[in-house]
Amino acid sequence: xxxxxxxxxxxxxxxxxxxxxxxxxxxxxxxxxxxxxxxxxxxxxxxxxxxxxxxxxxxxxxxxxxxxxxxxxxxxxxxxxxxxxxxxxxxxxxxxxxxxxxxxxxxxxxxxxxxxxxxxxxxxxxxxxxxxxxxxxxxxxxxxxxxxxxxxxxxxxxxxxxxxxxxxxxxxxxxxxxxxxxxxxxxxxxxxxxxxxxxxxxxxxxxxxxxxxxxxxxxxxxxxxxxxxxxxxxxxxxxxxxxxxxxxxxxxxxxxxxxxxxxxxxxxxxxxxxxxxxxxxxxxxxxxxxxxxxxxxxxxxxxxxxxxxxxxxxxxxxxxxxxxxxxxxxxxxxxxxxxxxxxxxxxxxxxxxxxxxxxxxxxxxxxxxxxxxxxxxxxxxxxxxxxxxxxxx
Amino acid sequence: xxxxxxxxxxxxxxxxxxxxxxxxxxxxxxxxxxxxxxxxxxxxxxxxxxxxxxxxxxxxxxxxxxxxxxxxxxxxxxxxxxxxxxxxxxxxxxxxxxxxxxxxxxxxxxxxxxxxxxxxxxxxxxxxxxxxxxxxxxxxxxxxxxxxxxxxxxxxxxxxxxxxxxxxxxxxxxxxxxxxxxxxxxxxxxxxxxxxxxxxxxxxxxxxxxxxxxxxxxxxxxxxxxxxxxxxxxxxxxxxxxxxxxxxxxxxxxxxxxxxxxxxxxxxxxxxxxxxxxxxxxxxxxxxxxxxxxxxxxxxxxxxxxxxxxxxxxxxxxxxxxxxxxxxxxxxxxxxxxxxxxxxxxxxxxxxxxxxxxxxxxxxxxxxxxxxxxxxxxxxxxxxxxxxxxxxx
Numbered sequence: 001x002x003x004x005x006x007x008x009x010x011x012x013x014x015x016x017x018x019x020x021x022x023x024x025x026x027x028x029x030x031x032x033x034x035x036x037x038x039x040x041x042x043x044x045x046x047x048x049x050x051x052x053x054x055x056x057x058x059x060x061x062x063x064x065x066x067x068x069x070x071x072x073x074x075x076x077x078x079x080x081x082x083x084x085x086x087x088x089x090x091x092x093x094x095x096x097x098x099x100x101x102x103x104x105x106x107x108x109x110x111x112x113x114x115x116x117x118x119x120x121x122x123x124x125x126x127x128x129x130x131x132x133x134x135x136x137x138x139x140x141x142x143x144x145x146x147x148x149x150x151x152x153x154x155x156x157x158x159x160x161x162x163x164x165x166x167x168x169x170x171x172x173x174x175x176x177x178x179x180x181x182x183x184x185x186x187x188x189x190x191x192x193x194x195x196x197x198x199x200x201x202x203x204x205x206x207x208x209x210x211x212x213x214x215x216x217x218x219x220x221x222x223x224x225x226x227x228x229x230x231x232x233x234x235x236x237x238x239x240x241x242x243x244x245x246x247x248x249x250x251x252x253x254x255x256x257x258x259x260x261x262x263x264x265x266x267x268x269x270x271x272x273x274x275x276x277x278x279x280x281x282x283x284x285x286x287x288x289x290x291x292x293x294x295x296x297x298x299x300x301x302x303x304x305x306x307x308x309x310x311x312x313x314x315x316x317x318x319x320x321x322x323x324x325x326x327x328x329x330x331x332x333x334x335x336x337x338x339x340x341x342x343x344x345x346x347x348x349x350x351x352x353x354x355x356x357x358x359x360x361x362x363x364x365x366x367x368x369x370x371x372x373x374x375x376x377x378x379x380x381x382x383x384x385x386x387x388x389x390x391x392x393x
Numbered sequence: 394x395x396x397x398x399x400x401x402x403x404x405x406x407x408x409x410x411x412x413x414x415x416x417x418x419x420x421x422x423x424x425x426x427x428x429x430x431x432x433x434x435x436x437x438x439x440x441x442x443x444x445x446x447x448x449x450x451x452x453x454x455x456x457x458x459x460x461x462x463x464x465x466x467x468x469x470x471x472x473x474x475x476x477x478x479x480x481x482x483x484x485x486x487x488x489x490x491x492x493x494x495x496x497x498x499x500x501x502x503x504x505x506x507x508x509x510x511x512x513x514x515x516x517x518x519x520x521x522x523x524x525x526x527x528x529x530x531x532x533x534x535x536x537x538x539x540x541x542x543x544x545x546x547x548x549x550x551x552x553x554x555x556x557x558x559x560x561x562x563x564x565x566x567x568x569x570x571x572x573x574x575x576x577x578x579x580x581x582x583x584x585x586x587x588x589x590x591x592x593x594x595x596x597x598x599x600x601x602x603x604x605x606x607x608x609x610x611x612x613x614x615x616x617x618x619x620x621x622x623x624x625x626x627x628x629x630x631x632x633x634x635x636x637x638x639x640x641x642x643x644x645x646x647x648x649x650x651x652x653x654x655x656x657x658x659x660x661x662x663x664x665x666x667x668x669x670x671x672x673x674x675x676x677x678x679x680x681x682x683x684x685x686x687x688x689x690x691x692x693x694x695x696x697x698x699x700x701x702x703x704x705x706x707x708x709x710x711x712x713x714x715x716x717x718x719x720x721x722x723x724x725x726x727x728x729x730x731x732x733x734x735x736x737x738x739x740x741x742x743x744x745x746x747x748x749x750x751x752x753x754x755x756x757x758x759x760x761x762x763x764x765x766x767x768x769x770x771x772x773x774x775x776x777x778x779x780x781x782x783x784x785x786x
Binding site: 001002003004005006007008009010011013015017018020021024026027028029030031032033034035036038039040041044047050051067068069070071072074075099102103105106107195197203204205225226227228229230248249250251252253254255256258259261262264265268327333338 | 394395396397398399400401402403404406408410411413414417419420421422423424425426427428429431432433434437440443444460461462463464465467468492495496498499500588590596597598618619620621622623641642643644645646647648649651652654655657658661720726731
């Protein structure tokens with residue numbers, strides 16, 4: 001069998017990520033590869049750290065992109081901060097809490113689960129109760145922005161509770177970073193991981209992480225070696241640790257890092273608060289359009305992530321057929337539901353570069369068409385008009 | 394602090410990798426991002442498997458690119474095939490054998506080291522002796538193509554010995570794949586990992602791996618869960634396992650996979666045997682040029698990798714100053730020595746797209762200049778002439 005060059009179609013990516021990539025990021029990605037110990041590259045790594053510190057709103061020295069997707073960023077946090085025999089309270093209100101549990105178990109530690117309904121934020125009272133019942137717990141893990149549901153949890157409140165009980169926190173903000181308020185230092189977050197392919201509008205494959213002094217102290221005082229050589233921060237820091245002397249650990253994904261650097265430069269140019277406001281504004285317009293079609297969200301307004309809209313599939317509508325029509329006829333990708341929400345919701349992403357008027361209006365128009373094709377009682381054009389009204393047009 | 398877009402210099406990469414990237418690969422990398430569950434992307438994944446099977450010369454169904462650099466490919470092999478309490482014979486003749494030992498220990502297993510001098514291939518007799526002395530061993534791990542020294546070990550002979558003693562083999566061919574003969578099925582290799590950034594001329598960040606039926610059987614019969622969630626092949630296969638139904642495991646690094654696909658298409662167009670012959674021919678030309686400068690290799694001719702030339706630094710020459718001059722004045726990167734070879738060798742890579750006449754002649758001319766600047770007694774132009782003679786010019 002012989003194969004030819006691959007030429008992907010041009011899609012509009014409005015699912016749970018990867019999101020639409022900024023053309024500046026794609027251009028950066030194809031710049032000439034240089035060596036991972038090249039002095040020019042090392043300077044770029046220092047800039048990367050500064051840019052990530054800005055995005056996370058932190059001064060943490062241990063702030064870097066893990067050379068693999070968000071799942072590896074998650075694993076970096078767990079394998080470095082959790083040791084065999086530890087007890088870790090894991091708050092689960094969607095897919096990613098369950099994945100954290102898997103990580104805890106594979107570290108030889110015991111997870112204590114705090115469960116909330118999918119679509120709800122983590123309940124601080126349940127966390128408080130769990131920590132009272134398990135005073136031996138050393139760590140609390142929870143998701144800031146649940147990609148599977150679109151629910152936003154209160155990072156500061158949960159972190160305060162964990163700290164009062166002597167625990168460090170591990171926070172998943174894969175979908176949060178760059179899209180919604182996140183203040184790592186002000187909120188006291190000990191360890192956090194994110195992903196390149198959501199609100200940073202970069203290509204998938206990298207996972208920004210940040211660790212504060214308390215987390216670094218814990219890593220330094222470990223009794224067991226970190227079970228992963230690749231993700232062992234005591235080794236990774238020999239390369240990412242700053243200064244002109246960098247020790248080879250692994251070959252960094254050079255071009256992917258060019259892309260992440262560019263996406264963070266774009267974020268800095270816009271300003272973090274402006275980016276958060278833009279996500280909110282586009283969400284309001286999308287919401288207004290969805291309202292006209294009688295479509296509602298599964299998350300209550302006060303806990304909703306603007307960048308991830310989990311929309312209930314109306315009775316009698318074939319959710320997969322709608323997604324297929326959008327993909328085939330509009331080159332538009334929206335996401336399906338996961339786990340207990342499979343078949344029950346669509347997930348419409350408004351992330352980073354993709355959180356713009358064109359995408360909102362295009363998506364609403366396409367969705368109207370798809371629902372009419374399903375026999376829904378919709379007047380085409382009303383959704384787009386409602387969104388335009390929000391924009392003040 | 395504000396940062397601007399990063400524009401790297403245009404280097405010629407003739408170190409131990411990353412190697413010069415084919416412009417077709419860079420172009421592929423910047424094509425539009427699509428979703429990791431897009432049906433068009435899933436078709437590309439199937440092609441990727443076929444292309445990797447060709448490169449590895451295998452029919453192994455479990456052949457895929459790990460979504461992270463070669464170090465993660467190494468870890469994928471160890472964490473899936475080794476369990477706590479196992480004994481693993483590790484052959485070390487350079488940096489990467491030592492890294493394998495770390496992996497074995499972090500799996501809770503016991504490494505038995507078979508040491509050979511850096512620059513020598515693995516000695517089959519020493520492996521035989523170690524297996525006789527440690528009949529409980531379940532696995533043998535060794536490096537096909539040692540990037541730190543340029544020594545090529547005899548994969549078939551070592552694999553036969555391991556199998557006679559009832560062991561599976563894990564083979565590191567990060568620098569081997571695409572540059573020198575490698576026949577996974579004919580040689581009976583059980584598990585192998587490589588990297589994208591060496592003789593495949595792709596950007597760094599991905600690690601092709603392949604596992605035969607015996608390896609898959611061992612994975613299926615594990616008593617302990619794989620300690621890494623991210624690298625657990627029983628989960629990864631839900632996504633890469635073929636068929637139209639793909640389960641989300643992690644978000645694949647879409648654009649990096651475009652790049653690897655293109656690099657493998659280029660390899661298939663050339664033909665694997667032709668690529669091996671090209672590496673050999675360019676090595677012969679480089680060697681002829683180095684001879685005229687009185688420069689010699691640390692590896693004996695019969696064990697030399699054409700793609701990685703470890704050249705002895707002559708007495709009285711400042712090796713770092715030579716590399717700095719090459720980088721600053723010629724934008725040419727060659728590699729330094731690692732471990733016991735630090736300061737004693739340069740590593741000149743002729744990998745993939747970079748194994749061409751232009752690079753060989755350019756490198757020889759630049760090296761002449763740098764050595765003359767160091768006061769060496771060299772007649773400029775002779776090295777280039779000697780290389781041209783090899784080409785039959």
